[in-house]
Amino acid sequence: MFGAPFDGTVSFRPGARFAPEEIRKDSWGLETYSPYQDDDLESYRLSDAGDLELPFGNTEKALDMIESRVRSIVKDGKIPFMVGGEHLVSYPAVKALRERHQELCVVHFDAHADLRDDYLGESLSHATVMRRVWEIVGDGSIYQYGIRSGLREEFEWAQKHTFLRKFSLERFSRDLAEIGERPVYMSVDLDVLDPSAFPGTGTPEPGGISFAELLDAVVSACGLNVVGADVVELSPHYDHSGISTAAACKTIREMSISILRKK
Amino acid sequence: MFGAPFDGTVSFRPGARFAPEEIRKDSWGLETYSPYQDDDLESYRLSDAGDLELPFGNTEKALDMIESRVRSIVKDGKIPFMVGGEHLVSYPAVKALRERHQELCVVHFDAHADLRDDYLGESLSHATVMRRVWEIVGDGSIYQYGIRSGLREEFEWAQKHTFLRKFSLERFSRDLAEIGERPVYMSVDLDVLDPSAFPGTGTPEPGGISFAELLDAVVSACGLNVVGADVVELSPHYDHSGISTAAACKTIREMSISILRKK
Amino acid sequence: MFGAPFDGTVSFRPGARFAPEEIRKDSWGLETYSPYQDDDLESYRLSDAGDLELPFGNTEKALDMIESRVRSIVKDGKIPFMVGGEHLVSYPAVKALRERHQELCVVHFDAHADLRDDYLGESLSHATVMRRVWEIVGDGSIYQYGIRSGLREEFEWAQKHTFLRKFSLERFSRDLAEIGERPVYMSVDLDVLDPSAFPGTGTPEPGGISFAELLDAVVSACGLNVVGADVVELSPHYDHSGISTAAACKTIREMSISILRKK
Amino acid sequence: MFGAPFDGTVSFRPGARFAPEEIRKDSWGLETYSPYQDDDLESYRLSDAGDLELPFGNTEKALDMIESRVRSIVKDGKIPFMVGGEHLVSYPAVKALRERHQELCVVHFDAHADLRDDYLGESLSHATVMRRVWEIVGDGSIYQYGIRSGLREEFEWAQKHTFLRKFSLERFSRDLAEIGERPVYMSVDLDVLDPSAFPGTGTPEPGGISFAELLDAVVSACGLNVVGADVVELSPHYDHSGISTAAACKTIREMSISILRKK
């Protein structure tokens, strides 16, 4: 596990940079035992490699540093688990993992399709990240859930290139069977949650899934052959009550237990 | 579309006056494309007539100005869509529309019955607005959904004069059939939503409907013969996370597309 | 009804001390009529005995004062209804009630098991309160609902000593039948609610029940032979929108009506 | 002392209606002893007559109710001390006091001149209150301090009709001597303070006086022949830290002691 506190391309409300720090701070208040999986995080070896010190205002350099870090974790035979930061951080992670895993596919939870080709003229952006990821993993390798916002063009483009499931997790278990033993990168943009459960994010989109639904899904998905994962887009300063950070911590705990127990 | 930033009779927490401004500000962050209706707001002609400059502290004059504005929009052959402000702004809008449409009925989403005869001695109040509207449209012409707060007298009075559906939207589709081709004024008090989805309002009432339920309902209702509509009671300063404004923006987008495509 | 503004053992975020005051302040905005039960609180005699003036920093003395107050209310032939404060305040209340009711059982709604034997070396703590209560009422007398956080040891211990129902209210109606006419102490830790509906609490735990579910349950449970009750763990300063206080007020109204009408 | 929770004509940020309630709530945390005057409020008879229940949305009726209340306090031989609410509440108070005291003059602390003849077409407004007061007390009877905002016309008009002292309290002690034994109405709009010391107000104006300066001035001024006083324009919801309410409470304590000891 490591933090990638980067939010340089966020267009609306920045602040995802504060997520790793807040998650560390609040996680002491969280039990390590999961009644959902009847298992305890303390039974496993989870190493926290701290946060990357990313430069502000230099997107390419920041992405390079993330890519190197992921590559070195993979080299050590470990599974990288990245805490964002904004969603663009998934791109270098996928890049590094693809070198090792030719069949890599991506399971993606999000409110937004993130499939634009460019955003305000920039090709590297939180709003283009899954398009960039597609350039690496190719057609039929991205499974998207909970999507409820995007341009008409993104939804049309998705019909040919990704498995985009609108609004809900309805098709989720059927897809799991299809994925089978392919190596999987799990990318959880927490704004897939309804803003009532997760107000602390850059671009809240009403009409999302509940925390219980997300929990079920990520625990199941982590039973796949997960080779890397991230949890992104917590922007804690927009939620003074702290419930968004609590939701992030618990999601990370459940995903970690599920991934580690599978090994 | 125009804004009516009035909150002069609010008894608990004022601030609905800020809603039109915040909605305009945030709507740039919202896609115009609706994946729910697979349609784009940009395909239609929606004109934004700006906000009325209402006097502070003079309720009658403010209501007169709203009434004139609605009357002049109707005269231009357009459909008035008003963004409140508090709920009392619906009263002059219904008044102006009734002149043109003798069979006018009102579809009303709200947590509160708003059927008092007076409130603290005042007959013009956010808590009496549907009673005043009844004086215009008469018995059997007001359909109320999601109501979960009021005096015992209001619930009893409603049994004789309006179709008050408590708590949920259960009877909603059956009612739609009954309304048929009658001209409809849609009035959406956003506090019909559960406060978890919509904390930014004057009088939050726990136990409301979800955003998904509201979306379904307003999209269906807009398939009726809608001749006017409003969305009221967003009080953005009470929600620092901004999820309430996001919910308002999206409700307005979906209602606008649905009304305009029907034409 | 009386307030017990104590939060001396809270480890994470204090502030439950402000709950009684905020609940009194906001309750003027709440109708006394319940459309859920079609009954009005004004039909009953509910006396508000004000808040206890508890010493800060002296846990034992504070608990003694609560115990005396409950004992004296019971002596007057009334039903004590306590507004916390943190959860530890339930302990002296149960103690005083047990003297009178040998068969006393406890119906407990909470996100946390609260069954530790000690917490940071202290035996009197919000995290140990149900263990202390068990020492008074014994095996088979505590029914716990909505529990989704605790040590592995707490869940294991519960299997032998309490009826701990994880996550939901599924087994609730079956349990009600079993309880029958036993005297009941109802303890509602409001953090049993999902944090989206109740962000204003010390330790928010995502994945809770909805307000509608809680309302149904407490209204049903109050149909039992309730001899005492409390509502605890509102920490209003962590929720600027005020929806948590609104949820607390409404829960108290519905419980009061239900308990009083049963008499 | 009584509260006048009215903010019906506020154009920018409403909320002064909450001031009396918050001031009562916080005043328990304030010592009654003043080290500034070495005197204790408990030595005097200050009676709190509670808050007026003013109608929302009906400005004239609200002002009439305030006028009656002040008149009846004066009739009882007491000195009215009103806690606003917005600044317009001073107008009916002056009206009632002028009947008794023909030589009445007004000592006015404020950031704004409040001398417009009308505001957005309304003659009764927080921005016109001192013009209305002038219509009652006439030329040479209003002393204004700390004024740093207004139209050019207001400043020009003031040169002929009031003693308007810009920015500071420089001329204050000289003016006191001039006022001598004339009966005085003291009106303290707390936004005369710098927003750093008093952020919780409708229209913050940077560049104001310090709390220490205000304290000195109001204590001196209360040594005059004060026959009525008010403290207005605290809007507590705009200051989560509570320092504005604390400043209001302390200003009221010092003014009360100073007025009462003079008797």
Add this chain to the structure above:
Amino acid sequence: MFGAPFDGTVSFRPGARFAPEEIRKDSWGLETYSPYQDDDLESYRLSDAGDLELPFGNTEKALDMIESRVRSIVKDGKIPFMVGGEHLVSYPAVKALRERHQELCVVHFDAHADLRDDYLGESLSHATVMRRVWEIVGDGSIYQYGIRSGLREEFEWAQKHTFLRKFSLERFSRDLAEIGERPVYMSVDLDVLDPSAFPGTGTPEPGGISFAELLDAVVSACGLNVVGADVVELSPHYDHSGISTAAACKTIREMSISILRKK
């Protein structure tokens, strides 16, 4: 006047991007008349060219766009007045102005020296901006006031290359005489103010100057031969009370009047 909503290199708390929007929104509540200068902004021709649409995550492109805009304003014979955004936006403005004015000097108000050669490896950063500016204007051309934070190296470097006045404005009027008729670029980083008067900024530094001191200074400085100016580092989301935005609006009004009347 135009807005440059850029905050891409901010290391601590981002959000200066929201400043131009908030300043426009709040300026309707501000009188155009200045009692300080007894002059009215409406007497002058101030044209608002709106905000630049800057790309997120691409620092160099954003700076280029600002430079072009300033160059084109200068070409039109107007004085550019830029509203930031973070402090780095001053760099391209100075660059464009230096082409026209060989003798350009910079008057700089700030809490921070901003003289680092690089920051976290980046040469373009809010913490290096005055070093970059120095590379353009050379020794003896930067006057810095209110500086109270920096590395030891920055203060030492300043002794040879700039006129750095620590903490206060003491030497200010003497410096004004020295500058005489040189063309001046005024750069006001609002964090020069004490955080009590200006909490809404990325890196608050206690011990700053008061609003009255800043106002005096900028009005005097604008009597120089000002050929360009900026006001930067308002981060409005960190100040819910809005006093920081009010301070920014008033500073801009006073600077604008002073610069325009000099022409």
Add this chain to the structure above:
Amino acid sequence: MFGAPFDGTVSFRPGARFAPEEIRKDSWGLETYSPYQDDDLESYRLSDAGDLELPFGNTEKALDMIESRVRSIVKDGKIPFMVGGEHLVSYPAVKALRERHQELCVVHFDAHADLRDDYLGESLSHATVMRRVWEIVGDGSIYQYGIRSGLREEFEWAQKHTFLRKFSLERFSRDLAEIGERPVYMSVDLDVLDPSAFPGTGTPEPGGISFAELLDAVVSACGLNVVGADVVELSPHYDHSGISTAAACKTIREMSISILRKK
């Protein structure tokens, strides 16, 4: 340096427990170089011993743990610098230091006298701490500055037992000379600052000293023979802007440099 995150006896607004954590988090944003003293904290050996894990709800045990910690630091030949927590933490620190230094005197900055004999029946309280300290160090050994709140009895008692300087720091330099080489414990309750500069505290008292005045004073005072020090009563959750934490960090930096350079 170590943290004592205790706020168990706070009567009004708790939260000082969060201070050590927030101070550590924010101090990365603060330069180690002091332009005030032209010296760098990095030149000295300041060891951070982390935070004590104090039990919640058991005041005596918490105080014992602090006392032991201070005793062991003194034994190691180091100077204890404690970051509170509420003010009661000073009591065990003084107790431990007095054993070693018979002539110990206390220099105390505060808004409140803290000289009550008991508070709500408790003798150990933040409101009695200096009375308890007096029981250890005796008459003529406590110098109090900035005091502006207390009971009449506290001010009278102080005239015989401590050197209580009301409101300001006027007598401060004269007192320094008098103290001479006596061993000094410095206790800085940050609420001595005006609430505009330090809103984030339990009991804000308007009319305090400025940050610049405090800085001057603590730097001078640290030139004495300081054998222990604390900085207490930051309650960061009551100040969302973060300026209070920034003020605390800078006070600690300046005190540390001054104390360490004296050695």
